[in-house]
Amino acid sequence: MKHGDFTGLAKDYSRYRPGYSGFIVDFICDAVKGKLGNEGLKAVDAGAGTGIFSRMLAERGFSVLAAEPNNDMRKFGIKDCENYDVTYIESPAEKIDTEDNSCHLITMASSFHWPDFDQAIQEFNRILKSNGVFTALWNTRAVERDSITADIEKYLQDLVPEMKRKSSGRSEFCDNLTDRLSKCGSFGDAAYLESFHVEKQTIDHYIGLWRSVNDVQVQAGPERFEKFINYIKERTNGEPYINAHYQTRVWVAQKR
Numbered sequence: 001m002k003h004g005d006f007t008g009l010a011k012d013y014s015r016y017r018p019g020y021s022g023f024i025v026d027f028i029c030d031a032v033k034g035k036l037g038n039e040g041l042k043a044v045d046a047g048a049g050t051g052i053f054s055r056m057l058a059e060r061g062f063s064v065l066a067a068e069p070n071n072d073m074r075k076f077g078i079k080d081c082e083n084y085d086v087t088y089i090e091s092p093a094e095k096i097d098t099e100d101n102s103c104h105l106i107t108m109a110s111s112f113h114w115p116d117f118d119q120a121i122q123e124f125n126r127i128l129k130s131n132g133v134f135t136a137l138w139n140t141r142a143v144e145r146d147s148i149t150a151d152i153e154k155y156l157q158d159l160v161p162e163m164k165r166k167s168s169g170r171s172e173f174c175d176n177l178t179d180r181l182s183k184c185g186s187f188g189d190a191a192y193l194e195s196f197h198v199e200k201q202t203i204d205h206y207i208g209l210w211r212s213v214n215d216v217q218v219q220a221g222p223e224r225f226e227k228f229i230n231y232i233k234e235r236t237n238g239e240p241y242i243n244a245h246y247q248t249r250v251w252v253a254q255k256r
Contacts, residue, residue: 009212010072014050014080016208020109020139021195021248022056028252029060032105032133035254042103044127046093046120047111051077051086053137058084062105065098067091094119101129112136113173117180125186128255134187136177137250138169142196145245148235155231160220169249177251187253199244206242207232 032041041062045054048066050073057064063085068074069092078088091097093108093115106124108115124134143149157163165171181190201209207229210216217225236242 008072009214009217010050010070010076012208012212013073014076016205016212017050017052018139018199018209018244018246019052019056020137021197021246024137024193024195024248024250025053025056025060027193028105028107028133028135028250029057029062031252033061035131035133036104036129041105043105043107044096044098044103045086045107045109046091046096046124047108047114048077048088049073049109049111051081051084051088053107053109054086055081055084057105057107058086063087065089065096065103067093067096094123096123096127098127100126102127104129104132106132106134108136110138110169113171118184121181121184121186125255130255132255134181134253134255135250137248138174140169140247140249142245142247145196146243148239148242149244151235152232155235156216156220156228159224159228159231160216163216163219165215169247174249174251181251181253186255188256190251190253193250193252195248195250197246197248199246200241201244202241203233203236203239206236206244209244 043057043062044065044067046067048054048068051066054064054066066077066086066088068077068088069090074088074090089097106128143153178190178192181187220228
């Protein structure tokens, strides 16, 4: 397994990955509609994966072009989005197969850490309409808000002490993201916001989520990752569910 390659993980991703804070999604969509109106709204969801965020946009009136380079993720996304105004294409974030100045909103949900930053920003600037909006967001586990998830995270840190999380919204990539977006030359304004929500998850669901996480499996390796999964089973033995706390972290920038 390689960093960023979700081949073989898409089934668990499709089945177990949670949605994002509805409050945050409404905020983003309302901001776009306030600037650009309500008619003919088009969004590009880059790094769309299985379409979790694409569907949330479609539910709020956007026609969505879901750009996903991984065949396995795209296959599940097409199936999961078949009843939504979502069209999938095979495209990386750095080279999206769509026209110049063609969309009102570009999103990258739990995926902006994977592409080349400068190339992706240049591409977003190309396809966004004037005053269009780019949004990067992550669903970050707020593990410290529950004793069980805090213990599980502590065990992972002890088991893989060299780990540096790439796909988490609390990774180094996000530390200066507001400043990077403000200074990249493509956007006039950039802002940050966040929201918390809780999901009750069965133990099988919770373990399925971990099995969909690429960077943990790559850095831990198969043997340590299975040891980690076994610890989760032991720590949650007798528990009916997990209180999974999430922090949705969002960066919003408007094209000049």
